[in-house]
Amino acid sequence: MGRRRPRTGDDWKVLAQACTELLEAVPDLVDEHLRELHAYDPAYGRILPYDQHWHEAHTAMRIGIxxxxxxxxxxxxxxxxxxxxxxxxxxxxxxxxLVVHAYRHAGHLVWDALIEGAQTRTSHLAALMQSATMVWSAVDAQADTASEAYRATEHELRRRTDEQLQALLDALLQGQRAPEVVARAAAALDLPEQGRYAVVVLRHDRREPPEPFHRQVQGTGVRFLWRMRADCEVGVVALAADTGLDALSDLLDGRCPGPGGISPVVTGLAELGRARRLAELALRTCPPGTRQIVRLDRRIAGALVVSQPEMAGLLVSDVLGGLLGLDPADRAVLLETLDAWLDCEGSAGRAAARLYCHRNTVFNRLRRLEQLTSRSLSRPRDLTEMTLALDAFRLTTAGGGPTT
Structure with a gap:
């Protein structure tokens, strides 16, 4: 804050006298100060009422002198x-x-006025020049102190604002639908109350510290607002009119570590609570160990299974009960074959290429599955049950443990 010279000797007496005489001119100096500040930047006048600014500048200048x-x-x-x-x-x-400029400008005015008052007295002028370092050290200390207080307050205000925004976002994600809450959130978050939104839920790998995904994800037609939680990160996505879930999936794929779930599109901030629940449901359809980010609208069957764990268990025991007694490796081969055959839209040839085996091997494994389950893959109802049972086995406790 600057060391002050000893207050003794003729130099100090001259300075003290000059400062005392200058106090009478403070109102005129303040008028000039504000006039030149407003000419430098009109923002001074927009931010502060003139009378308030004048009073504060008068107090600061008088105390400084x-x-x-x-x-x-x-x-x-x-x-x-x-x-x-x-x-x-x-x-x-x-x-x-502008705060720093005001302090330095006031310092220049005071110093110029001190020098002007000593112009007719050569001995006084010389004495004042000896005090220049001390005067400007005082001005620098004032500007530095104001800057430090400004930055600390700005940081605290930003922290409070962030907390308020996060609280409003959390309220929406928890299902708050009250009109006043939605209106406040829309204004604070700069989002339209009615618009196209989706929610993304990304689960963290508990073995690694979570990465802030929002630093990595940017794209045209989307805006992300992220909330970090203990074991996941929840993103509210504002979608442009011409941006769909395909574009959102492509944007997230490869940029965010999975697993993750994407909700269907909802049409307003009041629907974010439902969208979050649906995104979490989509996430639950990801089998253990997967890194996929999946859309609920493409995992409806799996979502039905994981949302009804008791029924899923009954489905596994009823449909796949004949496989549960097999050697785990043998059972895994049969279920992998069924999965590949379903993904290949019932093509044994394409499934064989994926599994690196002969197509007849695929047929043999599928026939064995039909025998063990007492169901036929050629009958639509049986095929539906086997498909759901396969999802249930992989996504619930029966398939190796809960996925949530």
Whole structure:
């Protein structure tokens, strides 16, 4: 904050006298100060009412002049006032550059006035020049103190704002639908109450520290708002009119570590709670160990299974009961074959290519499955039951443990 020279000797007496005489001119200096500040940047006038600004500048300038020549052990009232002004200007939203400029401009005015008052007295002018370093050290200390207080207040305001925004976003994701809550959230988050939204839920790998996904994901036609939680990250996605879930899936794929779930599109902020639940349901359809990010609208059957665990268990025992007594490796081969055959739309040849075996091997395994399940893959109802049972086996406790 700058060391002050000893308050003794002729130099100090001259400075003290000059400061005392200058106090009478403070109102005129403040008028000139505000006039030149407003000419430098009209923002001063937009942010502060003139009368308030004038009063605060008058107080600051008077205290500053008094402290220039005050005894060395006098408490630094100028720095206390600068700290208060720094906090206040941050709360008022005045840019820090303008705050610092105001302090330095006031310092120039005071110094020029001191020099002008000593022009007719050569000995006084020489004495004042000896005090220049001390005067400008005081001005620098005031500007630095105001800046530090400004930055600390700005940081605290930003933290409070972030907490408020997160609380509003959490309220929407928890299913708050009250009109006043939705309206406040829309205004604070700068989002339309009615619009196209989706929710993404990404589960963290508990073995690794979570990465902030929002730093990696950007795209045209989408806007992400992310909320970090203990074991997952939830993203609210505002979609442009011409942006669909295909574009969102492509954007997330390869940029975010899975597993993850994407909800269907909803049409307003009041629907985000439902969208979050549906995204979590989509996430639950990801088998253990997968890194996929899946859409609920493409996992409806699996979602039905995981949403009814008791019925899923009954489905596994009823449909796949004949496989449960097999050697685990043998059972895995049969279920893998069924899965490949379903993915290949019932083509034994394509399934064989995927499994690196002969197509007759695929047929033999499918026939064995039909025998063990007492169901026929050629009958639609039986095929539906086997497909659901396969999902249930892989996604529930019967398939190796819960996936949530």
């Amino acid at each position: 008094e402290m220039i020549s005050a005894p060395r052990d006098t408490p630094r009232r100028d720095l206390e006032h600068a700290e208060e002004m720094g906090r206040r200007r941050a709360e008022q939203g005045m840019p820090l550059e």
